[in-house]
Amino acid sequence: MTWLGDFFGDPANWSGPGGIPMRLLEHLEFSVLALLLAALVAIPLGLLIGHTGRGGLVVVVSANLSRALPTLGLLVMFVLLLGTASIWPVIIPLVLLSVPPILVNTFEGIRGVDPELRDAAYGMGLRGGQVLGRVLVPVALPLILLGLRLSAIQVVATTTVAAYTGLGGLGRFVIDGFATKDYASVVGGSVLIVLFALVVQLGFTLAQRVTVSPGVSRRLKTR
Amino acid sequence: MNDGPPTIWEWVARNWDTGRVGSIKDLLGDHLVMSLVPIVAGLVLALPLGLASVRWRWLYQPTAGLFNVIYALPSLPVFMLLISVTGLSKTTVIIPLTFYAMAVLIPAVVDGLGSVPDHVRQSAVAMGFTPLRRLVRVELPIATPVVLAGLRVVAVSSISLVSVGALIGQGGLGMLFTRAYQNPFMPPVVVGIVLIVALALVADGLLVLAQRLLTPWVRARRAS
Amino acid sequence: GGGGGGNPLDTTSAAPSGSAPAGGGGKAVIGSFDFDESVLLGSIYAQALEAKGVQVEEKPRIGSREVVYDQVKSGGLTIVPEYNGNLLAFVDLKATAATTDEVNAALKEKLPPELEVLDSSPAEDKDTLSVTKETQTKDSLTTMEDLAKVSKSMVVGGPPEFKKRWEARFKEVYGLEFKEWKPTGPTTADAIKDGTVQVGNVFSTDPKMAANGLVALQDPKNIFPAQNVTPLLNKAAASDTVKTVLNDVSAKLTTQSLLDMMQKISVNKDEPATVAKEWLTTNGLG
Amino acid sequence: MITFDAVTKRYPDGTVAVDDLTLEAPTGEITVFVGPSGCGKTTSLRMINRMIDATEGSILLDGRPVREIDPPTLRRGIGYVIQQAGLFPHKNIVDNIATVPRLLGWDRRKARDRAMQLLERVGLEPGMAERYPFQLSGGQQQRVGVARALAADPPVLLMDEPFSAVDPVVRTSLQDELLRLQAELHKTIVFVTHDIDEAIKLGDRVAVLRVGGRLAQLADPETLLAQPTDDFVREFLGHDRGIRRLQFVPTDGLPLRSGLTVPEGYDGDRSEPWLLTVTPDGRPVGWVPGDGKGGPEPFGTFRPGLDSMRAALDAALLSPSGCAVAVDDDGRVLGVATRDDLDAALTGAVDGGRPHARPERGHE
Amino acid sequence: MITFDAVTKRYPDGTVAVDDLTLEAPTGEITVFVGPSGCGKTTSLRMINRMIDATEGSILLDGRPVREIDPPTLRRGIGYVIQQAGLFPHKNIVDNIATVPRLLGWDRRKARDRAMQLLERVGLEPGMAERYPFQLSGGQQQRVGVARALAADPPVLLMDEPFSAVDPVVRTSLQDELLRLQAELHKTIVFVTHDIDEAIKLGDRVAVLRVGGRLAQLADPETLLAQPTDDFVREFLGHDRGIRRLQFVPTDGLPLRSGLTVPEGYDGDRSEPWLLTVTPDGRPVGWVPGDGKGGPEPFGTFRPGLDSMRAALDAALLSPSGCAVAVDDDGRVLGVATRDDLDAALTGAVDGGRPHARPERGHE
């Protein structure tokens, strides 16, 4: 616990480009940027594939493969390929890694909607887009959010590792602390990252509460 | 020795087995140890916990919640925090990976046992199975496909996660990445990625094979 | 603040195998820092010792000096290729010794009783602060003193431990204050070249100095001490054979041969162990 | 009116689901498609609202080929009810019902009012409006499904085995409700079922299909029971066909004798073999032998006019006298139909006369 | 024999599922528990093999309280069949059937032989032995369930709505098969159903339970239909009770007239109002009016002795003549039962006489 005191108690850790607030902001920036880009690619694609039912196998297989890809390997590969002048060598692998969970869950969510329901919607005169937007997406939302959450968890973790390649973010405290035997920095940084991850997790739980209809989550009790 | 960097094949040939520490073969061995131990240990630990969660239903929510949280923790800081307990050793990588494995496998065990239709369970009781025998002969076999599906996820992600351990000097094949970063050179990165993915695919394939052998009734379903 | 007595990085074994017999036992445990030159030197030591029948275990790429030093002290490692100047700076923050002899003398005095250094080799790999030729021309920089006038607008890069080690000394001796300290690790030379940082800590034997068109600023006040390659030993493991072999190695090792070997590693991507073996054979040591 | 004109549906894999189907589903009536599994009922139904397009022939809605109508527009004018109700799980009940009105651009308030009104009409309490589908029983969900299909007051309703997933008791009440609603609303309904009893109960006309999608017989239920065209239809109708037919024989004209009822403690003429004892307020107690020896024996009752000859025969078979006791809605004795009179009526009905009463409904 | 002696079951939440139940299920007979949902049928059944333990009272198996027997041991001696068959999905058919013998320690070979033998007995082909349950239809699964329950030749069989998940046609054949098996094996069977038709068809004795777990009536099926003890039982028996009773009236003694059958192209006496035309090999063609004007009209047939009066009446109601055509197993005309003769037989049966025939089986 003294490590935590040492770390959080040191005013030098609270200011400047290497301070906690800046690092936190950087971490947030990389994570949000990567997740946003991934979502922009994966959600429309997942909706399309789920809705039309074409290409599902490719999605599932590639998602399985992507789980096997080592984060650190990708990071190093892109840094070697593109250099460290911009943040893209880090953002690209982050996006690559977070597309599959969103894609698969969106796809599975849409595809898993009871065919009767889809039928009923068409039978009532909804057009293709309306069926997707008004019925399939709300019903598949829990899975879509799950995909986003899994990706977010992964992005936060990978952003941490990305500090190894000289990028900012909370991973700096851990990696620099490790190199300089400053265990207070290691512990403090780790705790910050863990808290960050938990807040992300909590955020998604709350988002789920707010956006998913109680009729789908079945959270209401009868009577 | 000629000038200029070797091709990827030359590099592999030179470094596959140098007989010294850090050869590819050596790293591969480390990698296997650090990924297989969590898979096996995760399963061994998840089984009793899953069973307990089914027996005492109140246990499931807190257990699942806890492991859900654990699963969300990034591996690097967890490795780092664990150093104060286990030091700079393989154990530091193995322990968190075991917990990640449990986070996937406990729900799999619970779902697997939940996939045993109630009427099947009732039948077993009515036929005079004792509880233990029922568990071993009826419930666990029926739960196997679901548990194996979870195990496949665990195997693949454990194998790829080990590489992060390179940042504390315990990465198995991940060490190829840090090495290639310090002395910028692509072949080790490519070889590392390829070997890790291949390892994951092999593990996955073996589990699929196990699934076929252990659960012929599932395979039969696909065939018909 | 420092880690205090409970720092787990102090006390635990850095062994990748997880089982480190504490020192002695006739078996030499050779560690190295996490950069290729150190790994190369470690490998040279190891193979030289093996050739003379000493039982050896290698634990390469353990980490920074902060981590490795404690391992040697505690006996988890018994031999590490060190650089005498930096080692001195590490054990005595106020040390001002600059020449090889001064440094080695100071070291003998400051090292704790369980540790000793063997003969220094003539081979030297100094820390530098380097900039691109363009920067040098533009800001007319020759020495580190010249840097003071522009340092506030510059980002400095280096390994993660660089800031902690040098920030205070730079300010005190040359009045250097930088805009930002960026941990660029092994990519420092590239970072200087591509402008991510304007000035950085590059080793004098780094083949990238030349490849990237970098120039090292002069260090008139000898803030970077002599950096002769010097074996650091835990006395518990120091047998006469070991000492003889390592002193023979140090005697043959020159800055030029170090540069040549690093060239093979950095440019030809040869493995340190292979390069080491080659050198030992050529010099009749392996 | 919905017209099938030589309609054939061939699926891409070659299955002929519907083969040269020609029939009419008249306006304001219930036309039932019945037949064994896979005979093309669903396919036929779904060709009407173009969920499936016919391969050959054409389907006309009031004379206009559906092929010419944009499918979503067509569907908004046709109610569609399916087995699991197909309710939207993410919308509450009232929003589910209001779906089509909203699609048609009604304002929110009007759509909700309409939905609330329909909720009541299908026999659900207004308190259920804010619930979600999963909070309802199967029968309640099915009611909401019907309400939703009716929301925009479409003239046509397609129902595909809507009641087959609920238990028999609930199913009966759903059927009764549908008939009650139809009596008010006079929709043109096409109803699919594989349950012949349901078909006979609900259909104004019943189309029996055979596997391969061929029409085996199209007739009103009475005719169907009396004159199945072939063995397939006969088999499909089951082994109670003769007795079941009696459902369509009315009891209006049945002569009722009143001389056989006597008060409790009666002590008069005993020339009849059996006499029916009644309470002072006219409720039956039981049959006593003419000779006065023996307690009251069981009896069976029917409601003349309301119940069919099937009920009357059943009542007669329950009485030792062989007579059926006629009662009013309150259970008071109206008279007694003797075995002879019943026989005469039965013979009259079966023997040529083709009765056209609705089948009995919701009795017991 | 299974004896319920003042058995009460109260669940921890206070629900009284079974209330003071006393009855006997005699050895070698089928006792059916029937009643509305939630009346405690399943609870009663499961107390026999101690899947549930009684709160009060005791259950005896051949005089020995089940409470004294170790549950697994008890259960291995009692066959148990349930709705979903409860087959083990991970074992093939033959291993499923051999489960209890294996539990009892039979060697593998003997258990398999026994299983193969039973497979045949329940009407499945030996080729199915290696299949897995999901590869079987619902009806086949149910047969395997029965075979499995019989595997160790237990004297007692408990069956909880075993046939309720299969379609009506298959259900009928499963019921028939059960009766056939029972005629060979003479097990003591307790059978639970909520279907009164099934209860009447299968039961030697039928116990009607009411909600709250009270016994409403215990009787053989004929008595039950003829003399329901109260309104609850009467209601439960349904509105076809009178007609249904006819199932228990045999057609053996029914007089058959042969003078009404004539060959095709007949040209003789036409004093009868209707005549039945038959082919040269004796098969019925149809009724023609006595005056010879009009084509052949439909007819209905029954098999005297085999079919009950219910079938005869149904046949009569299908003919314009009101006469039922009696045929042999090959469909050749044996004679004609006239309306009058049927009436007399009906009256005789209903009027006091208590027939004791088994209900008709497997007709059509």
Ligand SMILES: Nc1ncnc2c1ncn2[C@@H]1O[C@H](COP(=O)(O)OP(=O)(O)OP(=O)(O)O)[C@@H](O)[C@H]1O
């Ligand atoms: N999309 C399709 N592709 C190929 N064949 C189909 C398709 N849909 C249905 N069929 C086949 O067409 C035939 C008629 O199917 P349909 O669903 O109309 O039958 P149904 O009478 O509704 O049966 P059920 O009572 O089982 O619902 C069946 O043989 C079915 O297998």
Ligand SMILES: Nc1ncnc2c1ncn2[C@@H]1O[C@H](COP(=O)(O)OP(=O)(O)OP(=O)(O)O)[C@@H](O)[C@H]1O
């Ligand atoms: N474990 C239990 N705890 C509390 N009440 C129960 C329990 N099991 C059954 N009951 C209640 O006991 C009563 C009898 O249940 P039981 O299952 O015996 O009925 P059943 O006649 O078999 O009904 P069904 O025809 O629906 O199968 C019901 O009211 C039921 O709700």
Ligand SMILES: [Mg+2]
């Ligand atoms: Mg259908």
Ligand SMILES: [Mg+2]
């Ligand atoms: Mg039950």
